[in-house]
Amino acid sequence: MQQLRKSSQVALRQLNIHSLNQMQEHTFACVGSGQDAVLLSPTGSGKTLAFLLPLIEQLDSKAEQVQLLILVPARELALQIEQVVKSLRTGLKVNCCYGGHAIRTEINNLKHPPAVLVGTPGRIADHLRRQSFDPSAIRLLVLDEFDKALDLGFQKEMKEIIGQLNGLQQRVLTSATTMEQIPEFVGLKEVEVLNYIEDEPTPEKLAVRGVRAEGRDKLAVFVRLISHLGNAPMLAFVNHREAADRISNHLTQQGVAHDVFHGGMKQEERERALLKFRNGSHHLLITTDLASRGLDIPEIKYVLHYHLPSKEDAYIHRNGRTARMHAEGVAYLIMAEDEQVPEYIKDTVCFDELAADLPLPALPEWQTIYLGSGKKDKINKVDIVGLFLKKGKLQKEELGLIDVLDHSAFVAVKRSKAKTLLQTLKNERIKGKKLKLEISR
Numbered sequence: 001m002q003q004l005r006k007s008s009q010v011a012l013r014q015l016n017i018h019s020l021n022q023m024q025e026h027t028f029a030c031v032g033s034g035q036d037a038v039l040l041s042p043t044g045s046g047k048t049l050a051f052l053l054p055l056i057e058q059l060d061s062k063a064e065q066v067q068l069l070i071l072v073p074a075r076e077l078a079l080q081i082e083q084v085v086k087s088l089r090t091g092l093k094v095n096c097c098y099g100g101h102a103i104r105t106e107i108n109n110l111k112h113p114p115a116v117l118v119g120t121p122g123r124i125a126d127h128l129r130r131q132s133f134d135p136s137a138i139r140l141l142v143l144d145e146f147d148k149a150l151d152l153g154f155q156k157e158m159k160e161i162i163g164q165l166n167g168l169q170q171r172v173l174t175s176a177t178t179m180e181q182i183p184e185f186v187g188l189k190e191v192e193v194l195n196y197i198e199d200e201p202t203p204e205k206l207a208v209r210g211v212r213a214e215g216r217d218k219l220a221v222f223v224r225l226i227s228h229l230g231n232a233p234m235l236a237f238v239n240h241r242e243a244a245d246r247i248s249n250h251l252t253q254q255g256v257a258h259d260v261f262h263g264g265m266k267q268e269e270r271e272r273a274l275l276k277f278r279n280g281s282h283h284l285l286i287t288t289d290l291a292s293r294g295l296d297i298p299e300i301k302y303v304l305h306y307h308l309p310s311k312e313d314a315y316i317h318r319n320g321r322t323a324r325m326h327a328e329g330v331a332y333l334i335m336a337e338d339e340q341v342p343e344y345i346k347d348t349v350c351f352d353e354l355a356a357d358l359p360l361p362a363l364p365e366w367q368t369i370y371l372g373s374g375k376k377d378k379i380n381k382v383d384i385v386g387l388f389l390k391k392g393k394l395q396k397e398e399l400g401l402i403d404v405l406d407h408s409a410f411v412a413v414k415r416s417k418a419k420t421l422l423q424t425l426k427n428e429r430i431k432g433k434k435l436k437l438e439i440s441r
Contacts, residue, residue, distance in 0.1 A: 017049075023196045024050040031055060031172055036188045039174045041196040042320060047144075047174050048084050055140050055172070056090055059115050065137035069165070070118045071158060073149040074290060075100060075267055076274070078118045081144070085116055092116055097123045100267040107132050121149060121157035128164055139169045143186065147175040150183075159185040176320075177313045206319060208347040210333040211354060218334050219250055222306060225332060226256070226284060227358035233277075234302035236286045237318050239309065244286045247306070251284075257363050258284040261291050272410070272440065279401035279412035280366040281440075292317040303331045312344035366400050367418045371409040372436030380404060383430055384411055391428050392421045410440055 020028065023041050030037045032054035041047050059067050072078045075098040082096040097106045097119035103126065110117075110133040117124070117133070127133060141162070143149065149158065162168070162185055171188055178197055182188060213221040226234070238244050241262040248260045259273040259282050277285050277297060285291065286306075292314065300322045309315050322329025333341065333349060341349055373379045381402045388394050388411065400412030413421060418439060428435050 020050075021046060023047075023194070024053075026194055027051060028054045030192050030194060031170075032057070034058075034170055036171045036191040037173070038179075038182070038188070038191055038193045039172065039196075040176075040178055040194065041174070042176055045196065048081055051142055051144075051172050051174065052081075052084060052088070055142070055170075056085070056088065056092065056116070058140065059092060061090075061092055061115065063115070063137065064113055066113050066115070066117045066133055066135065067137055068116045068140040068142070069124070069135075069138050069161075070116065070142040070144060071121050071124060071149065071161065072118065072144045073120065073152050073154060074145075075120060076270065076290075077145065078120060079271075081118045085118075094118065097127060098267070099123050103127075121154040121161060125157040125160050128161060135164050136167055138165050139167055140172075141165060141168055141170070142172045142174070144174050145176065146173045146182075147177050147179055155183065155185075159183075162187065176317065206322065207330045208333070208345070208349055209330060210335055210341075210349045210351040212351055213334070213336050216336045216338075218306060218336060219247065221354065222247065222304070222334055223251070223254065223256075223360075224354045224356070224358055225304065225334065227360050228352075228354050229302055229361075231283045231361055231364060232301040233283050233299065234285075234304055235291060235300050235318075235321055236284065236304040236306050237292070237309075238286065238288060239307040241288060243307065244288060247286050251286075254360060256284070256360055257282040258286060261285055261287040263288065263290055271405075275401075275403045275410050276368050276440065279368060279403070279410070280364055281368040281412060283361075283364055289314055289318070292321065297321070301329055303329065304334060305332065306334050308333065308335075308342055312342075315342075315344060363415060365415055366412045367415040368440040369411045369413055369418060369421065370436075370438050370440040371411060371430075372407075373430060373433060374405045374407045374409050376406045377433065378431055379409060384409060387425070387428065387430055388413070388421070392425050394421065 024046050027037065027039055027050035031051055039047060039051065055068055070081055072081065078096050078098050082094050085094040093114040094116040095109050095114040099120060099122055110127065113133050128135060143158065171186060173182065211221050211225050241264045244260050244262050248258065251258050259276060261270055261273045273285065274297060276282055289309065303319055303322050305318065319331045322331065371384065381404055384402055385399065388399055389396065394413060394417060398414040398417050403410045422437055425435060425437055
């Protein structure tokens, strides 16, 4: 860490990071020299810190203009990067812009321009058309998960945005897959490619297994499979939003705890699904490929392919959610009776026979409580811990993860204590305000 400025070293210590990995050190040296770079590295390898640290060191904290623009393909990734910038505690202002909520708040925020602007291509292009901010001072550009942005059809918007960045001096692209060709509109010059994908081995601890449906409808065998696997963390991938909703409706009727995550949901619904998955209030998330990379979710034990993707790289990214680092994981292929294993799957797939009368998964031990106050109401985690332990009479081990958002908070408590806690706290106040508490939807 000797090459990092003292401010970056302090920032990393605050994150309890004592050293950079090889990819991060290589990226820091390249990006820190001012060179254009293409960083190819798997999901979860620390790419965000790798490009943020050297770029932030180049920013002028006194200039009230946007200097660094980071374009990302998904709202969740934009929010994650915004949080990483804030956690570095550099004092630099950062704003996040994405579709799915009112643009007026973003326009008001941009009247006092941030040094770092993070956003999705569609929303940033919209702001430029509205002249919400002046792009003339943007010297640094990051196209994060660039391959995913192209797959999602953002080429037109990215070309439009880059065409207006006349003062651009450095470009950094990141991708979790090797790219054969980078479009000319990006404008890369004397680029250095940092490839940490080619030698990345397939996870040795990933087992690939399968189950067969009777006929074409996979729903019955899917329910038997999750009953067989129990309450371990698992992601079930489908190819279409409608399929996720259909499966979810069926599981809700059966009383199986789960949630859904796809691009057709409101932003607040997606955020709530992720935080409840992280805190253990449900162990099953039914999702499209939106959750295959770039999201802050915990280690997954099982990846279930309800639908198999058409391309091998999508299959690899899905499986990359499990068997990471030193953990073991299993990928299950859920296949119709006459469905063939795709050619891109080289593993020998062993098909399991499942009992027909398995009990449904038990409800998770945690349940999420919604609190209708957050950071903007001067509420923090310490306030919530004090309230739930002292006034709510919970034991420490009965209180789980706490997420405090701007105007709300979500608190995991032992399921057996949730209803009693709500009754105990119904007339309490926090920071002088009457509590709004309920079990989160």
